[in-house]
């Protein structure tokens with residue numbers, strides 16, 4: 001009951017400009033409806049699930065649930081520091097990398113600043129910008145028929161879009177929802193020409209799947225460029241999306257600023273234990289990567305042989321471009337229990353984003369397609 005009261009008008013101006021996250025389909029209800037026949041190909045999760053070692057560690061950590069988690073997450077950060085070969089002071093943990101992307105804008109930008117990102121870049125970038133009250137500079141993406149990265153980031157135009165008041169540039173490499181990427185040489189040139197007073201955030205949520213020649217990680221440039229921030233996650237190749245653990249690697253002074261605003265217990269004790277054990281299970285990660293990359297290229301072959309245009313991808317999903325409105329196709333798949341992600345909200349209504357599922361799910365997708 002509203003009683004004539006509406007708190008919207010009391011919200012601050014940044015929040016008034018935002019809309020609540022659109023969760024898409026009601027997945028719990030769909031799981032009940034379709035049972036084992038559902039193919040969940042909408043959220044870029046790892047169909048192999050978490051490492052058994054992570055499951056075991058999480059079960060043990062449950063016993064400590066009556067305690068607050070370690071607010072510094074030191075055991076996980078130490079393991080990450082060793083894994084990445086960086087000092088522990090250069091790592092911050094997030095409740096998913098989503099939280100960190102938002103925190104960075106909140107900590108470093110406000111109404112006096114602009115933030116640069118690409119059209120068709122990851123959806124959280126404009127939200128982080130709006131939540132900080134900063135001015136968005138959305139740079140047109142590469143054209144749909146670009147040979148290497150259709151709809152991808154146009155780094156040279158993005159560089160030219162940086163203003164004197166720009167505080168942050170968000171780049172996703174590879175990018176969601178396009179799956180496209182840019183090579184290390186392009187990033188090196190971007191960093192060499194960007195002012196040190198602009199924080200360059202490279203979102204590497206899909207890094208573990210990357211095997212393209214010419215692409216390694218932005219981390220290789222972090223010693224030379226203290227304004228570079230890399231974000232990563234345990235949600236994708238590590239198979240822990242439900243746990244919500246992400247991290248960033250940055251100059252220690254960037255981490256120190258983020259720590260001022262980070263909620264002290266943002267990563268719970270089960271998540272800390274699960275992520276640490278997952279990091280130690282290189283075999284499961286390797287298996288996830290090999291399964292995904294082989295399955296993705298198998299699915300690409302099947303789709304292309306049936307006339308669907310698939311964009312290049314270094315991720316655990318494929319974007320298909322129908323050249324015309326994709327909503328009827330999405331509806332058809334949905335009715336058959338195959339859940340994929342329509343892209344109208346991104347301004348790409350002619351495309352669908354399809355996560356790589358188990359072989360069984362991928363076959364159900366192929367059966368459901370006209």
Ligand SMILES: Cc1ncc(COP(=O)(O)O)c(C=O)c1O
Pocket residue numbers: 044095096097098099122172174175176203205206232233234235241244245246
């Ligand atoms: C490019 C990209 N960055 C970041 C995220 C956020 O991941 P999480 O908050 O689960 O770490 C996602 C999730 O889909 C993503 O696709």
